[in-house]
Amino acid sequence: MKKYILLFCITFAFFGMCAPILHTYATESNESIVIPESLQEMDLSNRLEVLIDQDHLTENEIIEHSREFVPLAKTNPSGDISDTVYWLKVNLANASVEQKDLLLEIKKPHLSSVTLYTLETDRLKKGDTIGYRYPFGIRDYKHRNLVFTLHLLPEASTTYFLKIETDSFFQAPVSLWDPIAFSEANNQNQLILGVFYGIMIALIIYNSFLFFSLKEKSYLYYILFVSGFTMLQAIWDGFAFQFVWGDFPWWALRSNSFFILWSCLFALLFARHFLQLKENAPIVDKVVTIFNTVCGLCLVLPFFVKIGTMTMISTVMATIFVVFLMAIAFRVRLKTREATFYIIAWSLLFIGVLLNLFAAYKLLPLTHLTLFAPKFGVVVEVLVLSLGLADKINRMRKEKEDETKKYYAHTFLQNALKEMSATCSLDSLSKEGLRCLMDVTHFEKGFYLSKNGTIWRVISKVNVPAVLEKYYIEQFISFQNGDAFGVDTLEGSTFTVPISCGSHNGRFVIWSKQEEIDLSFMDSFLPAFIEQFTAFAVQKGELEKLQMSAMQDHLTNMFNRKYFLEKANEVYVESEPVSLLLIDIDHFKNINDTYGHIIGDQAITFAAALIKKVFDDVGIVGRFGGEEFIVFMENTNQQQALGWSNLILDVFRQEAMQLENGTAIYLTISIGFSSSKPLSFITIDDMIQMADEQLYKAKKNGRNQVVSVCS
Numbered sequence: 001m002k003k004y005i006l007l008f009c010i011t012f013a014f015f016g017m018c019a020p021i022l023h024t025y026a027t028e029s030n031e032s033i034v035i036p037e038s039l040q041e042m043d044l045s046n047r048l049e050v051l052i053d054q055d056h057l058t059e060n061e062i063i064e065h066s067r068e069f070v071p072l073a074k075t076n077p078s079g080d081i082s083d084t085v086y087w088l089k090v091n092l093a094n095a096s097v098e099q100k101d102l103l104l105e106i107k108k109p110h111l112s113s114v115t116l117y118t119l120e121t122d123r124l125k126k127g128d129t130i131g132y133r134y135p136f137g138i139r140d141y142k143h144r145n146l147v148f149t150l151h152l153l154p155e156a157s158t159t160y161f162l163k164i165e166t167d168s169f170f171q172a173p174v175s176l177w178d179p180i181a182f183s184e185a186n187n188q189n190q191l192i193l194g195v196f197y198g199i200m201i202a203l204i205i206y207n208s209f210l211f212f213s214l215k216e217k218s219y220l221y222y223i224l225f226v227s228g229f230t231m232l233q234a235i236w237d238g239f240a241f242q243f244v245w246g247d248f249p250w251w252a253l254r255s256n257s258f259f260i261l262w263s264c265l266f267a268l269l270f271a272r273h274f275l276q277l278k279e280n281a282p283i284v285d286k287v288v289t290i291f292n293t294v295c296g297l298c299l300v301l302p303f304f305v306k307i308g309t310m311t312m313i314s315t316v317m318a319t320i321f322v323v324f325l326m327a328i329a330f331r332v333r334l335k336t337r338e339a340t341f342y343i344i345a346w347s348l349l350f351i352g353v354l355l356n357l358f359a360a361y362k363l364l365p366l367t368h369l370t371l372f373a374p375k376f377g378v379v380v381e382v383l384v385l386s387l388g389l390a391d392k393i394n395r396m397r398k399e400k401e402d403e404t405k406k407y408y409a410h411t412f413l414q415n416a417l418k419e420m421s422a423t424c425s426l427d428s429l430s431k432e433g434l435r436c437l438m439d440v441t442h443f444e445k446g447f448y449l450s451k452n453g454t455i456w457r458v459i460s461k462v463n464v465p466a467v468l469e470k471y472y473i474e475q476f477i478s479f480q481n482g483d484a485f486g487v488d489t490l491e492g493s494t495f496t497v498p499i500s501c502g503s504h505n506g507r508f509v510i511w512s513k514q515e516e517i518d519l520s521f522m523d524s525f526l527p528a529f530i531e532q533f534t535a536f537a538v539q540k541g542e543l544e545k546l547q548m549s550a551m552q553d554h555l556t557n558m559f560n561r562k563y564f565l566e567k568a569n570e571v572y573v574e575s576e577p578v579s580l581l582l583i584d585i586d587h588f589k590n591i592n593d594t595y596g597h598i599i600g601d602q603a604i605t606f607a608a609a610l611i612k613k614v615f616d617d618v619g620i621v622g623r624f625g626g627e628e629f630i631v632f633m634e635n636t637n638q639q640q641a642l643g644w645s646n647l648i649l650d651v652f653r654q655e656a657m658q659l660e661n662g663t664a665i666y667l668t669i670s671i672g673f674s675s676s677k678p679l680s681f682i683t684i685d686d687m688i689q690m691a692d693e694q695l696y697k698a699k700k701n702g703r704n705q706v707v708s709v710c711s
Contacts, residue, residue, distance in 0.1 A: 032093035032157045035100060040181040044090055044104075044174040048072045053085040059117065059124040062087055062161070083308070086170060088162040094152035103177040104160070106146040109238030112167045112253065116148045119159035131165075132253050136246025143186070144238030150176075167253055167307035189372075193237065196375045200230040203382055210390060221270035222389055226382050228262035233378065235259060254302040257314035261302075264321040265295040271328055274389060275338050281331035288324055295321075341388030345381040352377020420533070426450075426540045430506070431460040433533050437510055438462060440525060441495060446510035459506065497526065501534045553623040555601060556608035561630075564622030568632040568684050571620070574676075578634055579641035580684070581673040582691040583611060583648070585627040586703040591665070599659065603627075606657040607667060614648045630688070638675035638710040645671045645706040653704075670698040671706040 033047055049069035057065065069089050094100050106114060113134070116127035130139050130146055141147040152158055164172060177185075204226055211219035234240040241252045268288050271277070277285035295317060302310050325346075332339045355373035358364040369376075420436075423429040430448035438446055447461035492515055497508040551563040559567060572578060585591075585607050592600040604627055611629050615621050619633035633641060649669065656664035672695025674687045694707040701707070 032091045034093045034095055035102070035152065035176075037096065039102070039176070039178050041178075041185070042176040044176055045072070045172070047090060048172075048174060049089045050075055051087040051089070053087055056085055059126070063119075063122060063124060083165075084170075086164040086166075086172070088164065088172060088174070089159065090174075091157055091159045092150070092152060092176070093157040094154060097154050099154055100150075100152040101179060102150045102152065103141070103179055103182050104148040104150050105143075105175045105177055105182070106162075107173045107175065108171045109145050109241060110166070110168060110236070110256065111146060111164055111170075111172070113163075113165040114146050115163040117161040117163065119161065124161060132167075132241065133165075133249050135249060136241055142242075144242045147182075168256065168311040192372050193239075193375070196372070196379060197230065197234070197239075199379050200226065200233075200382065203386055204230070207386060207389070218270060218273040218389060221266050221273060222385065225263060225266035225270050228259050228266060229378070229382075232256070232259040232263055233375070253307050254310065257307075257310040258299065258302045260314040260318055261295055261298050264317055265292055265299070268292055268295075268321065268324060271325070271342070274385075275328065275332050275336065275342060277328065277332070280336070281328065284324075284327050284331050288328070291320060291324060338388060341384055345384040345388070348384060349374070349377040349381040352380070420536050423536070423540070426504075426537060427460050429533070429536055429540055430508075431462065433529075434460060434462045434508060434510070436529070437495075437497065437508055441510060441512070443493070443495065443510040443512040445512075446508065449507045449509060451505040451507075497530065499530065499534060499537065501538045504537060506537075556605055556623050558608055558612065558629070559620065559622035561622060561624055564620060564624075564630060564632070565684060567620050567622075571632075571634055572684060573634070574679055574681055576635050577637040577676065577678055578632065578687075579636040579638065579644075579673055579675040580633075580687040580691050581631040581641065581645060581671055582624065582688070582695045583607075583629040583631065584670050584695055584699070586668040586670055586699075588627040591667075595659075595665075602659075603657060603665070603667060607652075607669070610651050610655060611648065614651060615644070618644065632684075636675070637677075638708060641673055641675050642706065642708060645673060645708070649704070649706065668704040670695060670703045672696065672698050673706065673708045675708065675710045677710065 031047075033042070033044070035042075048071075050072045051062070051065060051069045052075060053062070066089075069087070072088070104116070109132075111131050113129060113131040115129040117124040118127060119125075128140060128148060130148075136142070139147075141149060150158075150160070162172070162174075164170070204223055207219050207223050207226070210216075211223060231240060234244070235256050240255060245251050245255070269292060272285060272288055275281075277288065298313065298317060301313060305313070329339070329343060352373040352375070355364065355370050358370065364370050420429055420432045423432060434446045434448055437443070445463045447464050448459045449456045450459045492511060492513040494509070494511040496510075499506040499508070551559060553560045558564075568580075585603065588600065588603070591603050607627070608623065608629065611631070612621055615631045615633070619631050619636070622630050624630040631644075633644070636644070649671070652667055652669050656666045658664055672691045672693065674690035674694065676682050676687060690709050694709050698705050698707040
């Protein structure tokens, strides 16, 4: 079932690529953004204020409602379809003694109308108006995105307003650029996009030749699908309006819906013929045929229906298209090689979209790879489909043989899979896998190795005596730079099976004293075994990650507050002295205000590392919240706890946090702690309360010190 959920995500992401996530964050209003001297690009999306104008106010009325502007994150209008007017406001300050000429870029070319206004003496001065409602040629800055030129007077602040109207989805990711940096970035992007469109056009031409040679309908539908999909990409990138129909705004506003329907229609026609749905899934084929008929009729609607309505219709049709892809995948699954190619192709596209989303969420660095990952995914997807299509006729006989072998492998694995599915950890799973391999091959001994960095360690073993375990492992690992993990003849016959899934890298190693064992049947057995074992390993790994994620604070990798309290209460024995420390980073707000929240997070991580280095071996360490940390130490009286507190104070005084620009920041901390005497019968919560009171005293007395209490 996971395969079909994945396919849904893939196709939904494909049709969602025209509306990427707009990240906004709440900010203080009315603050001027000071333009740095070394400006290259500045993302303004998280600094914009918005007024959602449903009454279509005039420019003068907008000034009267200026106090109603709120941070964009509080409204989050991205993705809305309506005739609402959106007003965006930003205040830019030029601290330089020279005028700055900058570029304001809106990275969504599909907006119908965008007008730039400048606030001058309590009135709005109208600037350029551009968008899909107007010919491309009227733009002062000829670019696929919406670009305005700003002239910032020296040592002055200027407030700019953007009036945005859209007939489809509202999105407005805004960036401020130095013109030279913008030109350089644009040239790099143009080069990458040029390669992308060159490959797509080459594939269309190549498959056109194959179609005219073979007269196979699948090629025709594939060509029409790829052509429509390529044009859809050009629409989303702004190239279609820039180079193809820039003088026809009427069509530009309707082209997106038209080519979404076009892509849905011919993608399903291609799937029907490529996957032979009429033979493999006749019921699904009939329903898909009906939908294709409706989809074909809908192609004329963009010429008559309102743009907003048409956008909603095309979105609904795309959603139904996703459902049909799921139905096709569910019915055909991986029974045919064509289906494998098909699912792999869409999966590769999904991976590209996923990398781009991770970069948008700042889980991955924003590089050309992650920025253009969806484009790379599209190229690889159509390449895989093209290869699968060209290879289809030649592999019919081979596919039948492979299916027979796969059926045999799955039959052989049936009992083992039941045992594997019942396991609850990687250790027990690998032991069941070992037993399965040994039963199939009749080998006598084996173990499963897991690699952590450069170190291999035994996860499970079968029939390997403890006294010989180290010897056997050394024998196999010593060959890893050669052909160690394949078939070897060390002390008889040796067979290894590599397992790789996510961050896990492991190997089954089994061996027998017998030589020249026939293992040719393993060619059909191993793929099924590895596939099933890997799926189970991923499942167990995700479960372990989930359990670990529930225990840890994601920023510092310390125990979170909830798990810390559970752990501390587990080990707390009232008959022994214990101590509890609350540690707080001094003047943390100043760090955030001076260096920004990214450096603030680095400061928390740096402080956490020092605290863990001192206390990991002597107590339980956790993040209590914000910039506060907590330490619980068993068998530690007040005097000992005071010694540890002074030690950590000295560590912070001696070690500085180094920034990338070479700046060294010395953090200081305040500590409040409480200690309990044996049989004092106070709770952990009581100790936290007392430690918090002492921490308050430490801060009040000047910080960078420790204050304690004993009960």
